[in-house]
Amino acid sequence: MEKAEVRAAERAEAAPKPPHLVKDILEYPGVRVVPSHSLKAVWKYFREFPHDILPVFRNAFSDLIEGVIYPNTVLLLKDKADDRRVGEVVNKAVSISLGATVEEAYKLLRDRRTPGAIVLDDEGKYVGIVTLRGLLEAVKQMQPKARSVNAVYSEFGAAVQRIEENRDIGEIMKKIAGGDADGAVVVNKRGLVAGVITVWDFIRSSIWLRPRREPRPIFGKGVSRGSSAEAKAPAAKAVMSTGVPIVTPRTPIEDAAQAMATLGVYVLPVVDKDGRAIGALTAFDVLKAYFEGPKEGREDLEPERPIKGAEELKPSALEPKPVKFATGVRARDILRSDVPTVSLFDSISHIRRVMVKTDAPIVAVVNEDRKIVGLISRRDMLFYLAEKSLGYWKVQKGKKLVLKENVMPGEQAKLLREEGTASDVMRVDVPKLSADASAEEIAYHMLAAGTDYVLIVDNSGEPLGVITRDDLVKVYAERGREEATVAELMSPADIVTVTPFHSVSHVVEKMKKYELDGILVVEGSDVRGAIVDNKLTLTPIEESLRGERVFIITRSGSKKGGSERLRYPKASPLTASDIMDEPPPTITANEAARATAARVLRHGVVAVFDQQGRLIGALTGFDLVRDLARAYATSKAEIAKRVEA
Missing domain, CATH: 3.10.580.10 (CBS-domain)
Structure with a gap:
């Protein structure tokens, strides 16, 4: 052998x-x-x-x-x-x-x-x-006989009820008490899932229990509390659990089983492609998938699974090319000094709140003496959370982050991992440059350090401010190389694209590996959306998951204005389609890069097509920063040659 x-x-x-x-x-x-x-x-x-x-x-x-x-x-x-x-x-x-x-x-x-x-x-x-x-x-350790949720889920009927969030729970409570129903899916006015109700919601709460009965008063018009009329049952939204994972007909049954076993929730809402509830997956449905197979007359669809592969970078794809030009911009002209500060022991959730409140792309970390000891950008936050996350959900309570492996039905979710503080996320090896440094030199050191910012200091080493990637993109929009075309600077399509089914962890890893701030989500030849690092934040939404708060991906910058949020976690890992934004603007490869920089700054990424309408790449902020860095590298090489001569 x-x-x-x-x-x-x-x-x-x-x-x-x-x-x-x-x-x-x-x-x-x-x-x-x-x-x-x-x-x-x-x-x-x-x-x-x-x-x-x-x-x-x-x-x-x-x-x-x-x-x-x-x-x-x-x-x-x-x-x-x-x-x-x-x-x-x-x-x-x-x-x-x-x-x-x-x-x-x-x-x-x-x-x-x-x-x-x-x-x-x-x-x-x-x-x-x-x-x-x-x-x-x-x-969880077996092979199912039915692969997809579609093969076994329960349509609304006797076992699983559908109830509007403002309806009282009297009827559904009677059915659950009698064992006639496993639970109910609660929907809002638009038919979208608002939560679920199971017996454990009644165990956890006492709002459904009527107050102590009192005798009627003999005299007067007044009545004792709870005596003159039957107390009205509370509305479904007062009892339901929110933050419960949803599944689709194509969700792998293994993911649904894992979600149920981990969270102790025996009813998972099933939604269609528009997010509207069409039924529910119960614990008995999951077990049927493993021990028996599909229900009679049900099609076992091909499950949609997140893709986790990573492409290898082609050696010549991002090779620097000699470039001769100078913007004439110095650090003192573009540095930002109004940087919010956080302390070493501030939590990740506090840092996120500071970024959202101030709309700042970066914060400075200070010690007890108010000295800057590190910096944190939104990109740093995204990478940290992607690396540290376990399971499907980021759950926060106090200073905790991750759900325990298994939770019994109705049990408070126990948490294992510390949420992390500024000291865990901050970068201390930040490039430090003088106020006289050129925009080209700043771009060179930014890329060399693998960051999206640099620290500007005075002659004594005291911080003056920071310069971010977006600050350099603004410089390029105003004074970039006029003869540069999009085709010359863009990232090729095989590097800057993912499919809707690539996992979020793969998307983040690709951004990090290839120094991309934007990714195109494509399906076939169509661009379905875009993912940009500084538009993604992990936001704690006040949702009840056994009393905990759940980190949900927030999407901003939609055409309608404001922000959209993925209100519910999924039973399977999040994919690119869950977090992508609207499709970005499209340009042709022969357009001037400088004229396109303003759109890159506004949208984070633009899609590049050839004359035949085929996607050939994308232009991102880092692509423009790379052009500035090439100019600095070219000037250094020429100076070195003159010295040697």
Whole structure:
């Protein structure tokens, strides 16, 4: 056997095996419920120990099972004075043996339409529980029999309801309490997803519970609170969870399973290409995809998966060419001194707020003595967040950033990674130039350092201000090389383009690798949009994801004005199509680069076409900066030759 085959066999042997038996996914609730417990006490237990079921024992010292309590049983509470006991509402337990297979457990839960079962050993003794959550964890390591969401999702009907955000929840609450519905997708007036409602939204909140009943007053026109009329149920928007991942018919079922298992959300909205809700994906739908395959009459569409490859740069693509010209502009003429400051320990979210509030492309980081110790641009922020992100969502609470690997249903999202501060993001190796430095020299050192800014200092080394990439583009628009054409400066199409299905991480990596500030999103021969580094910010939107805040991509600069935001995370990783802006202006290759610079400054990137209407490249801000840098490199080479002579 060849070495490659041996290594492949070793990898296959070392790979984790998917759980096969119930004992591999067994759960052990951390509380013992007995018939004498009040239903309100069990409500608190579900908040603290959010399993899909809790066993009810005969007494605190016995392992004999009297039945089970489901989360939706809590919804039987009528008001805050309701003191009924578990023994009055206990459900008959569904049981399965410890040695049963995972597939047998799925079929049992499916047939009984229950979220969990009691697990018994060979002697019939209680050993734990098996739940939907455990099955979702198990299938993450399996190959599904249906590839796409389209093959298994539920259309709106009995199991999954559709409700407008301003409608009261009385009817849907009754259906969830009775086990007739898994949940509901909440939509706004335009039919777009506003959130979801599941039993865990009722467990987490008490807004649905009526106040304590009081007697009617005998005299007077006044009435006691809550006594003269039935309290109106709250609107759906008061109870729903927002920030829940959405899926499309072409979302890979593996991504949906991962989202459910990670977030503990058993209902994911399914939307069409216009973002309108067409149904929902439930936990049972996902499990059906793995254990059975597509629903009858459903087409299993080819899933849309983010592309992660990276093209290699052609050696001659960005070769510097000798250029002789000078703008005559010095650093003192264009430096910006009104740079906002942040401290070393300010959080990333605070830095972002400063940038948004001041519309600044860059901030200075100062120490306790108010001395500048580093700089952070929007481009730096984008690269940092792209490198540090884990999973699909950037979640912030206090000084945290990333969701924990697995969250049980209804559980508060635990967070693992520190959000990061200015000291983590700032660059300290910033080029320092004098106020006499030419625009060409500034461009040269900016590119050499791989930044989009330089620091200008006086003779004693004290900072005077900064010069950014956009400042140099302005210089080029006013005094750039007149004979330069777009064809001479542009980045070729194979370097400056991505498809709509390339992952965001790939887009950012390409920007970084090839020193691009703009990327074209193309599909076939059509330019579908553009992505520009200084127009992208990761914005924390006040959305509830188990009480957390979610970082959402914000898109600005649309034709309609203002900004658009991707309100909901996706169950699969974000792609270029999710963050792209409007298609940029188009120009021909023989146009003057200087005349085009103003459009580059305004839009970040322009698409370049040949005479036959074919896309051949794009002109970005860094392309214009490169032309300035070539002029400086050419002058240095000529000076060196004269010295040698």
